[in-house]
Amino acid sequence: MDHCMGGGARGTIPGMEDRTVHGRRPNGIYVPRFRNVATAHPDFLRGYGFQGGADREGWTRGENLPGFGAEFKRTLRTPAPWRFSFYGFGECLPRPTNYVELDPDTKDAWGIPALRIHCEWSDNERKLLKDMSVSAAEMLEAAGAKEVEPFVDDNAPGLTIHEMGTARMGRDPKTSVLNAWNQCHDVKNLFVTDGACMTSSACQNPSITYMALTARAVAHAVEQMKRHEL
Ligand SMILES: Cc1cc2nc3c(=O)[nH]c(=O)nc-3n(C[C@H](O)[C@H](O)[C@H](O)COP(=O)(O)OP(=O)(O)OC[C@H]3O[C@@H](n4cnc5c(N)ncnc54)[C@H](O)[C@@H]3O)c2cc1C
Numbered sequence: 511m512d513h514c515m516g517g518g519a520r521g522t523i524p525g526m527e528d529r530t531v532h533g534r535r536p537n538g539i540y541v542p543r544f545r546n547v548a549t550a551h552p553d554f555l556r557g558y559g560f561q562g563g564a565d566r567e568g569w570t571r572g573e574n575l576p577g578f579g580a581e582f583k584r585t586l587r588t589p590a591p592w593r594f595s596f597y598g599f600g601e602c603l604p605r606p607t608n609y610v611e612l613d614p615d616t617k618d619a620w621g622i623p624a625l626r627i628h629c630e631w632s633d634n635e636r637k638l639l640k641d642m643s644v645s646a647a648e649m650l651e652a653a654g655a656k657e658v659e660p661f662v663d664d665n666a667p668g669l670t671i672h673e674m675g676t677a678r679m680g681r682d683p684k685t686s687v688l689n690a691w692n693q694c695h696d697v698k699n700l701f702v703t704d705g706a707c708m709t710s711s712a713c714q715n716p717s718i719t720y721m722a723l724t725a726r727a728v729a730h731a732v733e734q735m736k737r738h739e740l
Contacts, residue, residue, distance in 0.1 A: 511602035511711040514635040516663030517642025520595035521655030554637040558600035598642030674705035692727040
């Protein structure tokens with residue numbers, strides 16, 4: 511799994527034209543998940559959170575504009591309007607069709623088989639991305655933004671760099687790799703404490719959870735060692 515990312519909306523915020531970004535950089539925002547929390551959405555499972563914020567484009571927007579010379583430079587000295595954008599991060603559901611395997615032929619420089627990854631979005635993730643663009647545009651309109659542009663970027667799985675679920679946690683060694691302490695069912699002195707253990711991806715940034723799982727797994731390993739069980 512990877513978080514499905516790339517649905518959202520952007521718009522301009524009128525006013526504050528006498529303010530520049532320098533020394534007044536607006537903070538980022540986070541909107542926690544609100545879909546499928548209190549009521550069930552008819553079209554999709556789970557939900558997404560928004561990250562985003564405001565900024566004001568300065569002269570660097572000239573990198574993507576046609577033009578040259580003194581007049582062009584003068585245009586760029588006036589900052590663009592303030593913008594605000596919402597960018598969604600959604601839950602990827604676990605599915606048996608998304609899996610990893612060892613490549614039978616390709617090996618790395620140390621002779622270890624390369625990992626072959628099979629991963630694609632399902633309709634549920636595509637619906638989340640579409641809904642991100644609709645709800646983000648609604649929020650911007652409600653906040654008084656102008657020139658609101660909803661968007662859905664066609665990002666492939668992997669782009670969010672929140673890979674998870676390659677050695678999932680579970681009680682049954684037949685259907686899972688790790689036990690409740692991130693300890694490998696088959697190899698007792700092997701603990702895997704990153705995103706591999708996740709059984710679904712949720713929609714939040716994952717690293718703090720991995721750190722908490724790691725601390726918990728280490729505390730458990732220490733206790734097992736003290737009891738000479740490891
Ligand atoms: C650009 C980018 C932005 C990100 N932004 C966020 C964010 O904002 N919020 C968030 O929550 N997550 C974010 N992530 C994801 C986050 O970085 C990862 O989830 C997190 O780093 C995973 O931690 P880890 O300790 O499990 O693995 P890693 O941080 O990848 O650490 C693994 C370590 O093992 C070492 N290693 C690998 N193989 C061997 C070996 N054979 N022998 C010895 N050492 C080895 C590696 O060198 C590395 O130091 C981002 C990731 C990227 C790439």
